[in-house]
Amino acid sequence: MVITIELTNRQELILKIVQEEGPITGEQIAEKLNLTRATLRPDLSILTMAGYLEARPRVGYYYSGKKGNQLLKEMLNKMTVKDYKAVPVVIKEDTSVYDAIVTMFLEDVGTLYVVKERGTLAGIVSRKDLLKAAIGKQSLQDLPISVIMTRMPNIITCQIDDLLIEAANKLIQYQIDSIPVVKPLDNGEGLEVIGRITKTTIAKAFVELGKEKEV
């Protein structure tokens, strides 16, 4: 169990002294503060337990350089794609652009995944791709989605054991709205689509962080 503590002024002062003058013994710190070594014992043990100070026998205390957001990192490192992924909405390669648009409205998603037999990923198509096609000259009923989709291997994917924060980072880095969660097939014949991570997924996870819960 990880807990959080607001440091007292005295503890912050001790931290500062050790940062500037460490390694320094407990007795020397006590002397600087005009306090007894016994009075400082709880403060030093808190700072040591928190990982800010390290104690070396016959040398004294020195500053570990640890930063303060370990708890948050710990929480973020527990959030994996597996626990947050949504159900993917898939269409076949020969689906018309018109039918793809209809599917997008019916399923109310921002991105469709295009799959081959056995659910392996062939392409991906966003609202933006469909909008671009819709203002073009071609008949949407006659245009197969495979003509306008982004194809493998140009698709950013993730896997269920990836951290959610890694997936979020890909969404930002590649300026995309959605990442298919895939599972490589045993025979090496492609990537099976098993989920999706979208900016909505990330926004939900962010909101969830603010809800009351035990760490």
Add this chain to the structure above:
Amino acid sequence: MVITIELTNRQELILKIVQEEGPITGEQIAEKLNLTRATLRPDLSILTMAGYLEARPRVGYYYSGKKGNQLLKEMLNKMTVKDYKAVPVVIKEDTSVYDAIVTMFLEDVGTLYVVKERGTLAGIVSRKDLLKAAIGKQSLQDLPISVIMTRMPNIITCQIDDLLIEAANKLIQYQIDSIPVVKPLDNGEGLEVIGRITKTTIAKAFVELGKEKEV
């Protein structure tokens, strides 16, 4: 300064004893653990400082019921719309749907805000709205955006001092992609559009949480 500490097994045990049997004195806890009161002193002071235990003179320690994610709450409560908002992309009410689509591609945004004179919010239009119009029968050049936009007062807005987590919550709750950041005009004549918060904004903030920084 707020720090985090991983509790030792003994501290977790003390917490459990106080939860189950508090109020209980330090001597009684020490007795249960076959330890001296002095040995327990740092443990009790850590648990008290962290706010898990409260000590009442002549009564003993009792459990405060505090949850463990105070640090995270503190961080989230520092993130306001002001520090994260992006620049809004606006069009006029008489813009054609076709020109709106072109603007959306040129500016590479998912939502356009429709404004009246003085930049006051009149409507909002998403990629989804434009896609719906694009597969309709009407000429996109002749159709003004005001016909298809969502109008005030049916627009979810936020203000610069709102918490980012509140804005994120609105995005999820109302299933929208973008929230205009507005400032009420002094004369009560509407809301001036001064920014936008989107799911991209939230995903960026989420990614940022994972970056190393001092709390």
